[in-house]
Amino acid sequence: xxxxxxxxxxxxxxxxxxxxxxxxxxxxxxxxxxxxxxxxxxxxxxxxxxxxxxxxxxxxxxxxxxxxxxxxxxxxxxxxxxxxxxxxxxxxxxxxxxxxxxxxxxxxxxxxxx
Amino acid sequence: xxxxxxxxxxxxxxxxxxxxxxxxxxxxxxxxxxxxxxxxxxxxxxxxxxxxxxxxxxxxxxxxxxxxxxxxxxxxxxxxxxxxxxxxxxxxxxxxxxxxxxxxxxxxxxxxxxxxxxxxxxxxxxxxxxxxxxxxxxxxxxxxxxxxxxxxxxxxxxxxxxxxxxxxxxxxxxxxxxxxxxxxxxxxxxxxxxxxxxxxxxxxxxxxxxxxxxxxxxxxxxxxxxxxxxxxxxxxxxxxxxxxxxxxxxxxxxxxxxxxxxxxxxxxxxxxxxxxxxxxxxxxxxxxxxxxxxxxxxxxxxxxxxxxxxxxxxxxxxxxxxxxxxxxxxxxxxxxxxxxxxxxxxxxxxxxxxxxxxxxx
Numbered sequence: 001x002x003x004x005x006x007x008x009x010x011x012x013x014x015x016x017x018x019x020x021x022x023x024x025x026x027x028x029x030x031x032x033x034x035x036x037x038x039x040x041x042x043x044x045x046x047x048x049x050x051x052x053x054x055x056x057x058x059x060x061x062x063x064x065x066x067x068x069x070x071x072x073x074x075x076x077x078x079x080x081x082x083x084x085x086x087x088x089x090x091x092x093x094x095x096x097x098x099x100x101x102x103x104x105x106x107x108x109x110x111x112x113x114x
Numbered sequence: 115x116x117x118x119x120x121x122x123x124x125x126x127x128x129x130x131x132x133x134x135x136x137x138x139x140x141x142x143x144x145x146x147x148x149x150x151x152x153x154x155x156x157x158x159x160x161x162x163x164x165x166x167x168x169x170x171x172x173x174x175x176x177x178x179x180x181x182x183x184x185x186x187x188x189x190x191x192x193x194x195x196x197x198x199x200x201x202x203x204x205x206x207x208x209x210x211x212x213x214x215x216x217x218x219x220x221x222x223x224x225x226x227x228x229x230x231x232x233x234x235x236x237x238x239x240x241x242x243x244x245x246x247x248x249x250x251x252x253x254x255x256x257x258x259x260x261x262x263x264x265x266x267x268x269x270x271x272x273x274x275x276x277x278x279x280x281x282x283x284x285x286x287x288x289x290x291x292x293x294x295x296x297x298x299x300x301x302x303x304x305x306x307x308x309x310x311x312x313x314x315x316x317x318x319x320x321x322x323x324x325x326x327x328x329x330x331x332x333x334x335x336x337x338x339x340x341x342x343x344x345x346x347x348x349x350x351x352x353x354x355x356x357x358x359x360x361x362x363x364x365x366x367x368x369x370x371x372x373x374x375x376x377x378x379x380x381x382x383x384x385x386x387x388x389x390x391x392x393x394x395x396x397x398x399x400x401x402x403x404x405x406x407x408x409x410x411x412x413x414x415x416x417x418x419x420x421x422x423x424x425x426x427x428x429x430x431x432x433x434x435x436x437x438x439x440x441x442x443x444x445x446x447x448x449x450x451x452x453x454x455x456x457x458x459x460x461x462x463x464x465x466x467x468x469x470x471x472x473x474x475x
Contacts, residue, residue: 081296
């Protein structure tokens with residue numbers, strides 16, 4: 001049986017798609033952590049985090065900095081309003097929700113803006 | 115008769131509002147009623163002992179606005195009744211179940227089924243030459259695994275409660291994108307907030323939109339229309355109004371700060387950019403404006419017309435290069451569509467307008 005010949009995708013299109021996948025490791029975002037309620041305070045609360053990281057990485061980073069036990073709940077919010085999806089990137093969040101030149105991340109041991 | 119004289123301003127105004135209402139609710143209803151065909155097959159390597167092989171495939175026409183965790187109980191009932199051996203099934207744990215596409219893409223619990231389907235369509239566009247068909251959909255093949263979920267890549271647990279929390283947070287995030295605060299969302303009573311999710315679970319349009327219409331603007335109130343707007347009376351026409359006093363007490367899509375938009379490319383990534391419904395020149399921001407600004411390599415600007423000559427005194431611009439197409443709610447969208455209109459009428463239940471970009475051959 002003859003197979004239908006598939007028109008090829010133009011190389012420029014494949015290059016375009018590749019370029020949108022490129023991650024720039026030098027692009028860093030300043031994230032400012034703010035504890036809420038009785039959450040432990042951080043001595044240093046501003047960190048440069050790679051823009052391509054997912055928010056999940058921010059959650060893990062904060063837990064490590066605080067030495068927060070794996071099973072204990074910790075709630076993270078942007079601009080004291082919502083919890084982003086963990087698979088969203090820091091870059092996407094920064095573009096939409098930056099305050100001045102930071103991304104403000106609030107953290108709490110109990111649901112704060114449930 | 116004098117009654118048939120020119121209608122008064124207030125009559126015109128009321129009519130425009132009625133048209134905007136009609137358009138808004140018509141397209142919301144069509145989005146809500148949209149379904150996609152799924153073919154769900156248990157990974158044959160993971161079928162429990164003594165399963166009835168040959169029947170381990172389940173077909174469902176699933177609502178676009180629903181989520182995989184909401185389908186699991188139905189799929190489980192089928193498998194328990196027909197496929198699994200009762201004794202062997204006792205060792206199965208719901209929380210170990212997870213889905214991937216036939217091509218091996220993990221299917222996230224917190225993406226709506228319509229988004230999973232559209233994202234699959236555009237990723238397939240890289241590998242298959244067939245353009246998306248609006249009349250006949252091909253089932254998306256899902257593989258159901260019964261063990262060893264890759265939780266770090268699925269990000270959220272498979273419970274309905276986790277899905278609800280993710281959904282509510284998406285609504286809040288969308289509220290913040292629209293207005294710069296979440297007052298509309300947090301202003302809802304608890305029972306109304308819960309009612310949004312109940313509306314999704316029960317697939318009840320009226321219950322859901324009774325609350326969601328307090329959050330989502332309607333498609334009225336554009337300051338001006340482009341000449342490329344559909345003619346009045348066509349199904350796509352969007353009545354405009356230049357008089358700010360015609361604003362009703364409801365929010366207009368064109369007064370949002372930004373339309374909550376995410377762009378999905380084949381095999382990733384997901385991009386989020388600010389999308390004001392009105393451009394600086396006062397014109398409505400169209401899909402073409404937005405996409406050619408942020409995805410210029412895939413949607414290059416239309417080349418200018420050649421200079422007029424004696425043989426061709428009125429040269430037309432060459433057609434734009436069509437590398438890619440845009441899929442919203444499973445529909446290929448015309449580039450003239452306005453972001454404000456889309457953000458009111460074709461928005462997902464979670465408040466986000468998902469723009470999926472497929473590749474044309």
